[in-house]
Amino acid sequence: MFRPVRVGDRYGFHTGTATGPWGRLDEHGDYQVYPLWERVARFRHGFAPVRVNGRWGFIDTAARLVVPPRFDAIWQPPNEGLDPVLGDLDGTDGDADRIDPLADWTNGFAPGVFPVRDGEEWVLVASTGTLLPGPRFTAIDEMSEERALVTRPEGMGYLDPRGVLVIPGPYEEATPFQEGRAAVRRQGRWGYIDRDGREVVPPRFTQAHAFQNGQAVVEADGVCFLIDRAGRLLASPTYDQMECLPGGDTFIVCRQSKAGLYQTGRGEILAPTFDFLAPLQDNLLLSQADGREGLVDGAGKVLLPCQYDRIVIDDPDLFLLQKDRRWGFYHPASGRVTEPRYLAVEPLSDGLAAVRDEEGRWGYVDATGQLVIPPVFDWAGPFRDGRAAVTVRGEVVFIDPQGRRLAIDLPIGNDPPLPGGLRQVEVNGRFGFVDAQGRFVLRPAFRAVRTFASGSLLLLEGDLWSMYAPDGRELHPATWTAVGLVREDRCWVSNGQGTGFVDGTGRLVVPMHYDQARDFSEGRAAVRRGTKWGFVDRDGREVVPPRFDEVTDFAGGISKTRSGARRGRLTLTGVYLPRIGTAPDEDDTP
16 A cells, blocks of 8 residues: 655655545646655555654654654665665765665564664664663664574674564674574584573584574584584584585585585485585586586486586576587486587577587577487578578578478668668577678678678677678678777777777777777777776877876867876877866876
């Protein structure tokens, strides 16, 4: 019923009706949200926080202010509540004011008990406006099992939902409750308490973790083992490390830098012989031994021996296996393995993935890795809506998921052709170029395009950029790893080793001598060598050698610069102008 909404730069609650204390009708009879505040958060248990003049108070469902606005912040869950949309961009509001209006600001405290920050300390205030008796806190953690971990200068303790410090401690360190137990540290040793504060496991461990399924990992004297809720030993202390997997019954264990698996009730289900084990999806783990990778499941079964150079999981339904520069597949649902034999593979699209065989021909496999369209194509694009573009003897044609040819009308559109006469078309999310007759000159294989005024093209296929003339001739092979935007008939290009600029003819007008570059503006482009920035002109001349820590692109004939603490400006001719109002001994020309 009460929905927090933003109205201009104010906030209120939308109820959909102007009756009672909420809303009003304007001169046209239309409903308006009213009243409005600087900030609001959702109603909980009949109360909502509102901010007035930078301070927080609380209202009830009749819009009455039951707690005057005198507090600095309301409580917010961890990793929530930082909503830049709600904060002012002029810097007048700090992060503490950028709240999530839908988050549970009560932290699980009883109705009418509000956690708020008063200055630098956290307190609890009642809906009557009076502070609850008890100490102040430097932090209040999220409520867990009706206990909120709190921090005081003398140590840590726990509040109950009434706001009563039922477990005063104080503890040197403590953790939230889980399964009726919380790990606490006293005199450098960890033990466990119950929700009443009773010590159920004496502090004798150097590390203690949360309980899962009635068991917890603890460490003493450099050795890890398992205990139950009463502190009884469940697993012999023979491991250097233990990490609980999702589900709480299986653990990655390490002994002498080798990893294996331990399962409650079964013991060691996979001997520690692996260099590395990492959880993946659906009870699967990536294994590594002697630099090779494999797969095991959470029951300790080896699904794939460690014989692959890489196992890539871009798609959760079909894993990629690489070995000796060849690619294969693993289908986790069926366990089907296609041993690496393809030179290249593309991602699954509409349940099919393009693959290239030893002869350089392309075909398609299905979602299990089985070859369903033989490799007979010179090139193959992704499937979408039941069709894919392929090339056969240089001609681009379309096929269906069974490999049969389709008659397709290309979506050329009404845009004028490029200066060389080519037209850009999009097929299944990729770009290609056709001539005046609609024939493909450049196949639809490109993920991104940069166009020069001359009609020359920078095209991204896979992860590399190439350059083509207006008539479709290749000017530069696909070796550039990144390019900029075409500005003033110049575009920066990078091969991963250096960065330079090309013009519309494909000529390298600025050598690849720089580590980074930005697009041209007003005849100048910022370039970086090492950690210093300078500028080049369109002919590649270094008009300002790299010597600044920061520069802005030229605008109105000026670039702002910084060298250390010194700030200044540059003209297009490279003349340095110290910042106006800076003393001479504080700002020298770099």
